[in-house]
Amino acid sequence: MLCIASLYSYRYKEPPQQAIRLHLNECLYPLPDIIVENISKVLRNCNLYPSEVMFTRFRELIAEYVKVDVDNVYPFAGGDSALRTIFYTLINSGDKVMYVEPTFVMVKVYAKNRKVKELVVESREGDEWWITPLDTLLEKSKNVDTAIIIDPNNPTGSPIVKAKKDIVDLLSKSVRKYIVFDEAYHEFAGYTVANYISDYPNIVVVRSLSKAFCLAGFRLGYVIASKDIIAKISSVHTPFDIPTPSIAAGITALENIKYMKDMVNEVKTVRELMYEKLKSMGFKVYRSLANFLLIKDKRDLQEVLSRHYIYIKKIGEDLYRITVPPMNIYDYVIKYLGKSCEDSYTK
Numbered sequence: 001m002l003c004i005a006s007l008y009s010y011r012y013k014e015p016p017q018q019a020i021r022l023h024l025n026e027c028l029y030p031l032p033d034i035i036v037e038n039i040s041k042v043l044r045n046c047n048l049y050p051s052e053v054m055f056t057r058f059r060e061l062i063a064e065y066v067k068v069d070v071d072n073v074y075p076f077a078g079g080d081s082a083l084r085t086i087f088y089t090l091i092n093s094g095d096k097v098m099y100v101e102p103t104f105v106m107v108k109v110y111a112k113n114r115k116v117k118e119l120v121v122e123s124r125e126g127d128e129w130w131i132t133p134l135d136t137l138l139e140k141s142k143n144v145d146t147a148i149i150i151d152p153n154n155p156t157g158s159p160i161v162k163a164k165k166d167i168v169d170l171l172s173k174s175v176r177k178y179i180v181f182d183e184a185y186h187e188f189a190g191y192t193v194a195n196y197i198s199d200y201p202n203i204v205v206v207r208s209l210s211k212a213f214c215l216a217g218f219r220l221g222y223v224i225a226s227k228d229i230i231a232k233i234s235s236v237h238t239p240f241d242i243p244t245p246s247i248a249a250g251i252t253a254l255e256n257i258k259y260m261k262d263m264v265n266e267v268k269t270v271r272e273l274m275y276e277k278l279k280s281m282g283f284k285v286y287r288s289l290a291n292f293l294l295i296k297d298k299r300d301l302q303e304v305l306s307r308h309y310i311y312i313k314k315i316g317e318d319l320y321r322i323t324v325p326p327m328n329i330y331d332y333v334i335k336y337l338g339k340s341c342e343d344s345y346t347k
Contacts, residue, residue, distance in 0.1 A: 027214035061254035079208035079221035130156035157288025185290035187212035
């Protein structure tokens with residue numbers, strides 16, 4: 001089993017202000033001016049609780065974007081908040097919960113806190129992709145209450161179910177309660193199970209506006225599910241849970257979708273360039289459908305890059321996740337990745 005560093009301790013160490021932050025899968029593109037302007041307009045109202053009218057508008061725009069009824073979506077203060085709420089409203093202590101390993105670290109944190117019985121499906125390294133054995137996934141799903149599937153997966157960037165309806169159908173009939181799909185990187189991958197919620201009422205989809213919409217600092221996410229599930233998870237929340245500036249940012253982003261699409265297209269272009277370049281430099285690098293790449297290397301890449309104020313994420317003993325940088329800093333990152341490693345040590 002892959003050992004994920006600091007599994008139950010998700011402490012964050014802030015890099016220097018001048019650092020290039022490639023360790024958190026953030027959007028490194030600047031906010032559009034219109035978002036900054038619209039946030040500025042609502043700041044004087046922040047002595048009051050968030051407007052329910054604004055919250056409703058945000059919810060309506062999410063439904064329009066996803067192409068479902070408004071009763072099938074609910075906004076949260078980030079995808080993490082949505083996932084945590086699911087663990088505390090839909091999952092009971094002692095439930096059997098299945099997930100793919102390696103996975104998003106917070107899945108394990110919430111599983112531990114809820115004292116569930118964890119069933120793990122191990123992904124393995126392939127030549128180009130990390131591979132999740134679907135036969136094992138389907139077999140283990142017969143014995144679980146809930147399945148948590150990060151798709152595309154984090155930290156591998158690889159597809160798991162890839163919205164294949166035959167697999168979704170089998171999983172839906174197999175698990176006793178719910179299938180939770182975390183689609184934080186949906187926009188980069190281009191597939192979704194959201195259009196299956198009317199056919200499979202036990203599907204729950206979690207999404208984030210932190211990645212493709214560049215709103216990580218505003219903590220915005222949402223859930224897509226049946227009306228019954230939305231009623232359950234929204235029962236512990238109020239329209240006041242999301243701050244006014246965040247709602248304004250979310251509304252503006254969803255009303256101006258072109259910026260997101262243009263940025264996603266550039267990330268996908270740079271992702272392919274970076275993959276091929278790293279391969280040509282001798283790195284073992286895996287393909288990805290997200291906004292990051294996973295590198296396997298015995299050198300301490302995190303240490304050598306930090307000397308040049310480039311921060312990446314160490315995932316395991318020899319695995320490193322690196323956010324795909326914007327084109328304007330891509331050459332700088334590649335230059336120091338190569339230069340630093342020329343003088344680095346091998347374990």
